[in-house]
Each structure stands twice: as C-alpha cells, then as structure tokens.
Amino acid sequence: QVQLVQSGAEVKKPGASVKVSCKASGYTFTSYYMHWVRQAPGQGLEWMGIINPSGGSTSYAQKFQGRVTMTRDTSTSTVYMELSSLRSEDTAVYYCARGPRNWDAFDIWGQGTMVTVSS
Amino acid sequence: QSALTQPASVSGSPGQSITISCTGTSSDVGSYNLVSWYQQHPGKAPKLMIYEGSKRPSGVSNRFSGSKSGNTASLTISGLQAEDEADYYCCSYAGFYVFGTGTKVTVL
Numbered sequence: 001q002v003q004l005v006q007s008g009a010e011v012k013k014p015g016a017s018v019k020v021s022c023k024a025s026g027y028t029f030t031s032y033y034m035h036w037v038r039q040a041p042g043q044g045l046e047w048m049g050i051i052n053p054s055g056g057s058t059s060y061a062q063k064f065q066g067r068v069t070m071t072r073d074t075s076t077s078t079v080y081m082e083l084s085s086l087r088s089e090d091t092a093v094y095y096c097a098r099g100p101r102n103w104d105a106f107d108i109w110g111q112g113t114m115v116t117v118s119s
Numbered sequence: 120q121s122a123l124t125q126p127a128s129v130s131g132s133p134g135q136s137i138t139i140s141c142t143g144t145s146s147d148v149g150s151y152n153l154v155s156w157y158q159q160h161p162g163k164a165p166k167l168m169i170y171e172g173s174k175r176p177s178g179v180s181n182r183f184s185g186s187k188s189g190n191t192a193s194l195t196i197s198g199l200q201a202e203d204e205a206d207y208y209c210c211s212y213a214g215f216y217v218f219g220t221g222t223k224v225t226v227l
Contacts, residue, residue, distance in 0.1 A: 062120075109165055110164065
C-alpha cells in the first residue's frame with residue numbers, strides 16, 4: 001500500500017541542524033511531488049516547501065528560505081528535509097506529504113516526526 | 120502571507136449538518152479553485168477530505184462537500200457523526216500554499 005514512513009523523534013540544541021527523512025513506498029516515487037508541512041504544539045499547519053523527486057528542483061516558503069534544504073535519493077525513494085539554525089520556535093511535528101502532479105493538494109501523509117529544540 | 124481565517128470552533132448534534140468557512144483574499148482563495156480540506160484527529164496526521172474546492176478523494180464519505188464563493192471556501196459535513204469530531208484545516212494554493220487557522224468540530 002502507499003505509505004510514507006518518517007524518521008524518529010529528534011532533540012536538538014538551539015543553533016544546531018536537524019535532518020528528517022521520509023521514505024516512500026507503494027507508488028512510483030518520481031511521479032509525485034513531495035511537500036513538507038510542520039505543526040507546532042497546539043498550533044495549526046504550516047507549509048514549508050516542495051521538492052520534485054524527478055529532477056530534484058525545490059521551492060521553499062519565504063519564511064524558511066536560507067534555512068531549509070530539501071533533497072531526495074531516488075535509489076531509496078527517500079526525501080530529506082534539513083532545517084538549520086534551529087530555535088525554540090522550530091519545535092514542532094514535521095510531516096512529509098505527497099502531492100499529485102495534477103492536483104494541488106496533499107493526498108498521503110507521513111506519520112510525522114517530532115523535533116524538539118531545547119537547551 | 121497570512122493564514123486563511125476559519126472559525127475556532129463549530130459544533131452540532133449527531134445527524135445535523137455543519138459548515139466551516141475559510142476566508143482568504145483575492146490573491147489566494149479568490150484567485151484559484153484550488154482549496155483543499157484536511158481532517159486531523161488528535162495525535163494523528165492530517166487526512167485529505169476535499170481537493171480542488173469540491174472534489175472528494177476515493178474513500179472519503181459523500182457526507183463531506185466543498186464549495187466556494189468569492190474569497191470564501193466552505194466545507195459542509197452532513198449527517199454529523201461522532202467520528203467527525205476532529206480539527207479541520209483548509210489550504211489554498213497562492214503560488215505557494217497557505218493553510219487556514221483550523222476549526223475544532225465538536226459533536227454534541
């Protein structure tokens with residue numbers, strides 16, 4: 001079945017970086033975009049950016065420009081999201097979400113990865 | 120880019136219909152028929168309920184329907200059931216993606 005499996009929870013200190021992985025299975029990896037969305041505790045959803053696994057092109061939300069990097073490994077059908085210069089406000093659950101090429105929506109979601117930033 | 124505006128909470132009794140609004144601007148909701156809606160139960164990942172304003176993905180109950188008028192999109196849940204109690208988020212394409220503030224639906 002189609003699924004996205006993310007890496008486990010992380011605890012980081014302020015100023016550090018975190019890299020979260022999202023492994024896709026059950027479909028053709030390069031046929032769908034992948035988005036990253038985060039949710040701070042008790043807060044709403046926030047779109048971070050998109051990667052095209054086919055060519056690796058990316059587009060990031062203005063808020064995260066310069067701090068986020070999305071990459072992919074087609075050999076393992078895995079996408080990565082790295083966020084640098086972490087601060088306490090980055091404490092959140094980070095989700096990868098699949099984006100069909102002919103829809104503007106997120107049809108399959110990973111289980112989420114909790115990232116805690118604390119000194 | 121500001122979040123789309125949703126009511127903080129909406130409630131209804133089993134069997135009733137409720138509607139959740141999602142108000143944006145002429146730069147997002149008003150410009151594109153690309154609003155999607157997500158249901159999120161506590162501690163779970165969001166689930167796609169409606170895309171492109173009014174289309175339901177396979178497997179989503181036809182009790183869920185979407186519409187749009189001007190800068191406001193709406194999600195209607197008919198025949199409210201206990202399992203519908205969750206948070207709901209709208210999302211619009213605007214050259215990038217912007218989510219709504221979220222609405223907690225309570226089944227009385």
